[in-house]
Amino acid sequence: GDSVTQMEGPVTLSEEAFLTINCTYTATGYPSLFWYVQYPGEGLQLLLKATKADDKGSNKGFEATYRKETTSFHLEKGSVQVSDSAVYFCALSERRNTPLVFGKGTRLSVIA
Amino acid sequence: EPEVTQTPSHQVTQMGQEVILRCVPISNHLYFYWYRQILGQKVEFLVSFYNNEISEKSEIFDDQFSVERPDGSNFTLKIRSTKLEDSAMYFCASSEQGQLGTGELFFGEGSRLTVL
Numbered sequence: 001g002d003s004v005t006q007m008e009g010p011v012t013l014s015e016e017a018f019l020t021i022n023c024t025y026t027a028t029g030y031p032s033l034f035w036y037v038q039y040p041g042e043g044l045q046l047l048l049k050a051t052k053a054d055d056k057g058s059n060k061g062f063e064a065t066y067r068k069e070t071t072s073f074h075l076e077k078g079s080v081q082v083s084d085s086a087v088y089f090c091a092l093s094e095r096r097n098t099p100l101v102f103g104k105g106t107r108l109s110v111i112a
Numbered sequence: 113e114p115e116v117t118q119t120p121s122h123q124v125t126q127m128g129q130e131v132i133l134r135c136v137p138i139s140n141h142l143y144f145y146w147y148r149q150i151l152g153q154k155v156e157f158l159v160s161f162y163n164n165e166i167s168e169k170s171e172i173f174d175d176q177f178s179v180e181r182p183d184g185s186n187f188t189l190k191i192r193s194t195k196l197e198d199s200a201m202y203f204c205a206s207s208e209q210g211q212l213g214t215g216e217l218f219f220g221e222g223s224r225l226t227v228l
Binding site: 004036041042043044045046049089091098099100101102103104105 | 115116118145147149152153154155156157160168170203205216217218219220221222
């Protein structure tokens with residue numbers, strides 16, 4: 001079945017450091033790919049998404065590119081801030097309004 | 113900004129007791145979901161609900177689980193006889209329907225269930 005694997009956390013970075021959180025997936029078709037973020041005390045929020053190969057999703061300085069050849073959707077940010085401290089979840093969905101398949105989540109802590 | 117709200121935020125119960133987790137989805141959404149995350153593990157799909165019936169469910173969603181939309185606003189998850197392994201964070205989500213919808217799921221903050 002479909003699955004998502006993301007790098008184990010926690011990840012601790014200094015402010016303004018470069019961030020990469022790796023995510024790879026296994027799917028039978030051509031899924032849509034998502035990054036969700038959960039800030040402390042809040043629900044999961046959609047951070048960005050990409051619906052087809054080579055699409056780049058971006059939001060709040062974060063980017064991820066849908067790489068079909070490597071079945072990856074790595075999350076990157078050039079300069080992290082303390083406010084980026086959260087848990088980040090990679091997810092896929094085979095088609096609209098079908099259940100999301102999530103990874104385990106990666107906790108990011110950014111220190112000043 | 114419209115949001116999904118869940119109650120309670122944390123519930124502690126004894127094994128074998130019934131638990132009801134409540135959710136108020138975004139008002140114009142038509143698809144509703146429950147997911148759960150056992151500590152340290154993946155967020156797992158439990159069930160989706162549309163047009164007053166279950167549209168999909170996972171293997172986790174056995175006879176001990178049920179969902180209901182008792183009125184126009186609430187969406188509930190009931191666990192009839194809780195087990196220790198039901199301890200988890202339960203997330204409710206909703207999404208728009210149809211071609212105009214983005215397919216994005218909007219999640220609540222979660223209800224943490226602790227079974228003793």
